[in-house]
Amino acid sequence: MHRAGTPRLVFVSSVAAAVAVVDLRVTYGSVKAVDGLTMTAPAGAITAVVGRNGQGKTTTIEVCEGLRRATGGSVRVLGLDPQGDAASLRPRVGVMLQDGGIGAMARPADYLRTLAAMYANPRDPAELLGWLGLAERSRSAFRRLSGGEQQRVKLAAALIGRPELVFLDEPSTGLDPAARRGMWELLGALRRDGVSVVLTTHQMVEAETLADHIVVVEAGRAIASGTLNDLVGGSEDILTFNGPMHLDLRTLTSVVPVDTVISEPSPGRYRVAGRVTPQTIASVTAWCAQHGVTPRELHVGRRSLEDLFLDLADDEDHVR
Numbered sequence: 001m002h003r004a005g006t007p008r009l010v011f012v013s014s015v016a017a018a019v020a021v022v023d024l025r026v027t028y029g030s031v032k033a034v035d036g037l038t039m040t041a042p043a044g045a046i047t048a049v050v051g052r053n054g055q056g057k058t059t060t061i062e063v064c065e066g067l068r069r070a071t072g073g074s075v076r077v078l079g080l081d082p083q084g085d086a087a088s089l090r091p092r093v094g095v096m097l098q099d100g101g102i103g104a105m106a107r108p109a110d111y112l113r114t115l116a117a118m119y120a121n122p123r124d125p126a127e128l129l130g131w132l133g134l135a136e137r138s139r140s141a142f143r144r145l146s147g148g149e150q151q152r153v154k155l156a157a158a159l160i161g162r163p164e165l166v167f168l169d170e171p172s173t174g175l176d177p178a179a180r181r182g183m184w185e186l187l188g189a190l191r192r193d194g195v196s197v198v199l200t201t202h203q204m205v206e207a208e209t210l211a212d213h214i215v216v217v218e219a220g221r222a223i224a225s226g227t228l229n230d231l232v233g234g235s236e237d238i239l240t241f242n243g244p245m246h247l248d249l250r251t252l253t254s255v256v257p258v259d260t261v262i263s264e265p266s267p268g269r270y271r272v273a274g275r276v277t278p279q280t281i282a283s284v285t286a287w288c289a290q291h292g293v294t295p296r297e298l299h300v301g302r303r304s305l306e307d308l309f310l311d312l313a314d315d316e317d318h319v320r
Contacts, residue, residue: 017076018043018165018196019064024073026220033059035220036073041213046187046197048211050204050309056220057200058098058169064198065095065167078165091119094163096154098170102142108153109138112160119161128156133182147174147199155183159190166190168199172206172307184210204306216309223312232303239272241295243288251291255283265310273307276300 019041026034034056041047049057063075064070066082066089072192075082080089102111112125129138132152137145143154151174158166171187172180187197187210201207207214208228216224217232224231243268253262272284281300288295 013188016043017041018045018078019047019198020076021060021064022074024063024075025071026056026063027071031199032220033062033305034070037075037217037220037222039215039222039225041196041198041215043196044191044194046191046199046210047213047215048207049198049200049215049217050207050305051202053202053215055217056215057202060217061167061169061198061200065093067095091161092164094158094161094166095169096158096166096168098173102150102157103155104141104143106142107139108142108145108156109135111142112156115157115160121162122160123162124203125156125160128159131157132181132186143319148179151175152179152183155186163195165196165198166198170201171199172201172203180206192212204304204309208305214305216312218312224308228305230309232305237275237276237300238274238303238307239284239298239300240286241284241298242268243270243293243295244268247291247293252284252287255287256280261311268300271310273303273308273311 017040019039021037021039024034024037025032037056037060039060040051049060051057059068063070064077064082066077066086069083075107077089077180078092082089108129109125112128116122116125126135126138131133132155134149134152134156142150145153152169155168155171158168168187171183172272175183184206187199190197191212199210212227214225214228214231215222246264247270249262249264249270253260256262256272257275257277257280260272260276260280263271265271272280274280285295285298
């Protein structure tokens with residue numbers, strides 16, 4: 001089912017791929033965690049793998065990192081097999097795990113110095129901690145750090161060996177807005193240095209802000225990929241507004257053009273997608289006035305990545 005306003009799915013391949021995944025499958029008994037996923041991550045770029053929690057993003061990245069075995073399909077990381085060529089890949093790839101990996105009593109400075117000893121040309125641990133705003137916390141036990149500080153220590157661990165490729169699983173989890181912005185700036189600096197970055201996120205704004213290449217994952221498959229402009233650049237405008245929860249959208253739909261799709265993606269947040277004209281806006285506001293609804297934060301603009309994702313995920317739900 002193709003919803004009004006949903007662009008044609010775009011799949012973009014790259015000859016120079018830091019990561020190339022073809023028909024990846026990972027199953028646990030009868031559960032298909034990843035179900036024929038195909039994607040590429042271009043070299044020297046930031047690739048965001050986006051989607052809802054539990055749709056196969058983390059499992060896919062763990063296969064690429066060599067932490068999990070695939071049931072089927074092909075995975076190449078920097079041209080190598082993450083299982084068979086693990087020893088060759090280890091010094092070239094940095095991994096930031098979402099959970100675990102650092103002892104509760106480990107001190108960031110000591111932990112990073114231990115890691116640095118494993119690499120031929122590591123970054124200076126003190127310099128890296130200062131870069132990430134952790135110099136004053138370098139002697140604190142890991143368990144005593146805030147969630148955002150722990151995330152930054154994990155990022156430091158992923159960067160200590162000067163990797164060519166970095167995998168980040170939900171890197172902004174636990175970060176306050178200032179720390180998140182700082183991490184985004186750091187990732188931009190890595191890209192400028194030619195480092196390839198692959199990150200998973202369910203925050204569409206993060207993907208829009210950072211990514212050169214975006215892969216949308218739903219139900220263990222890549223359902224669209226490309227640049228942000230590929231995915232939403234040619235889309236028509238949408239109208240959004242806030243109001244009381246669970247308005248009668250059937251009567252609202254009856255006053256707008258037939259190809260318009262109206263939805264309530266979150267309680268009290270409404271989207272009017274399709275061909276949004278001045279007449280459409282007038283019809284919506286008139287309907288609101290007739291029903292005693294004040295449309296707050298009414299906005300007309302280009303579809304966002306979140307709008308695209310919601311439509312694509314809804315299409316997938318209808319297919320299943």
